[in-house]
Amino acid sequence: MARISSFVFLVVEMCCWWLINGNKVLLISMDGFRWDYINQVDTPNFDALAGKGTRAEYINGTFVTKTFPSHYTMATGLYEESHGIIANSMYDPLFDDYFNKRSKQTKWWDGGEPMWVTVRKQGLKSAVLFWPGNESEIRGMRPNIYSAYNHTMPFQTRVDTAIRWLSNDIDLAMLYFDEPDSTGHLFGPNSSQVRAKVKEMDDVLGYIVKQFDQANLWETVNVIVTSDHGMTEVDYATRHVDLSEHIDMNAIDKIPSTGPTANILPKANMDDAIIRNLTNVPHVQVYRKEDVPEHWHYRNHRRILPILVVADEGWVVLKGPEEYSEPDRGAHGYDNTLMSMKPIFYARGPNIKAGYETLPFNNVDIYPLICELLCIRQAPNNGTLANTENFIVNVDQETCAADTSGSSSALFSLPVVILCLLIKQELQVL
Template sequence: MLQLQAFLYLATTIVAVWSSPNDGGSDTETESYSNKVLLISMDGFRWDYLNRVSTPNFDEFAKHGTRARFINNTFTTKTFPSHYSIATGLFEESHGIIGNSMYDPVFDETFSMRTTDSKWWGGEPIWITTRKQNLHSATYFWPGSEVNFNGTRPNIYMPYNQATPFHTRVDKAIDWLRNQDMNFVCLYFHEPDATGHRYGPNSDEVLEKVKEMDILLGYIVTKLQENNLADKVNVMVTSDHGMTELDVRNRVIDLNQIVNMSLIKRTAARDIVTHITPKDGQLENVYNALRLQSNMTVYHRKDLPDRWHYKNNRRVMPLVVVADDGWLVSQAPANLLLTGGRGGHGYDNALSSMKPIFLARGPNIKPNYEISPFLTVDIYPLVCELLNLNPAPNNGSLARTRDMLVVNPRIPVG
């Protein structure tokens, strides 16, 4: 057990696994890696999309690298919490980003996806670990990458602009790796998430978008090859979560119809995972009004499943309502009808519909290999290993991913 002093103000004691870059080496020699990593997120890329449509570039990528059938992400399965868990190797209760929106009772403030004040962001993301150990990092759109961590930022970071063409993002990332000697680069794409939200994961539109992302991956590989980087950069392609089908007309629970809202002081998050703070003395009244409702589950904070690694944070409110897969819990159902989205995420991370992809390829990645599903928090110590970095305290384990690694010939020390 490690006491994570850096962010005790956010969470209670967590179990952290340390991963040493040279774990298993001898006193006279050390393992050597290429020391360059490109981490790519394709938001909302559900694991089984690759089984539904022809994806020749993903197939070729996997043939020359390592693939997991799926990986196990964090709860809640939302964009900001999940991405920040990948970046830090921490569960959401530990890094404190427990939702795309949330309320902090000490700050008496609400977080949104535009919030970059460092007081909200616990842990140490990989681009900061890289900088602290005298390597170079660059980020192209990643939740938390615009935050100033006590005066430290990535060497290069880009303010989020969804309109930036995907090829522009790729070209810039390649330039950073080749001409600006970046050791770590992360690259974010908001698809197929955006299409999944609009049309649903079972739509033809999503399948067409998956084909487009396949072509984009082919472009990335081609640019790496053209710039003599294919044998120098270890590339990982992953996602934050999956997607499930919604029906905003027939699978919505109106919170106003099952509980007296005058008994509630505050709500946060809403729709899929809804946090509730009842007024003083009304906790059990509100809980009892909610607990018999079908297609959702209400929890006292202390009773949230341990496997979620979610409840030990002050930003989690006294009651948490979690909708069943494909259902929504809303205080404003009419607004859902206006948006008309057919896909959503944020549900229990044990659901197959919420699982993301993982593939990797590069000079230190085992070719034509399938690794057992691991945790998204394991990606942080894996990247640290490939960059020969000492990881910050984290909840991941290198033991779950080490099998995919191929080290260069051992180099004598001294």
């Protein structure tokens, strides 16, 4: 009888653990990791991850293809016009205030619900290392654990931190690396320095896999490795469109940022003159806000200013000669349909199909994918679970239907937990 009781107790313990905790997720972003970097050097660890999991040749980012907007899209499943982080630097006419990468006030970030908040709302725990927005209070919450951005933190330390979280009670961990983006900006995407950095990031991935092996995490944690955008070659000195050569700069009230794109706030009644003078200028397209191409989903927010100028690939929009000396040899922010702007996607874990290549999908689909893997209800978003469910396995679709109408799993989880605890208590008495 004692042997039977011990066996039953063990089974109940294991089943209750799964029902209470489910599987976890680690979302990793390697900033600026263009989809075809993988083909330029040997990447044995990425290849091995694909063999044991799922990869897409590339995924489609959002417009504009910039770091903060793209990362917040991944976190919320919302287009930039929906969540409101429409650039790395922007102006809000309602607030009469400027946003930059150091802006942490809730007013900038509250347009969407990031997954670290969605997780907490449903009784799970989240920990985030350096993701844009993680330091801000959003919808009244922050991650259970978060850190101020520290560019100098070694990559292995970042990995060790995430491993420690997932080995304990964290359900969703998010991890950010600023490479190969930084190297791509400095030297350009076709440089030997970028190829060396890609090999280094492959080594980082190898270290992640090794630590997962040692911590026995593969049976309980789904890992997603992706990026925010790609990169293309630029030369600020020779391939630029200088706005001051084509329009009267006194007609402009504000241009929060320049580069591959420029949002322009004209002074009163100056819209037509600016549009007229920029139309047919080589290497740029100029749009009134209401005429921005619909597939960019970049019209319906007040922070998108009345005029948008978009440079051709490899060209930049500048305000004047003072910006010609920018030393960067790589840039991003261009049309998201350009192949040079496409990021990577890899996944492996207990709920990920092995040895599978999926069709390209959209980065707004990452949010509903992760909600499904965690078996939680989604907040309203622009993503589509159907675009990724072809590589999801071992998830009960009936009890874990993580669509916008809600999931039944969160509703029955408390009774299941109580029942598990009661059974365990009775077995302990035996």
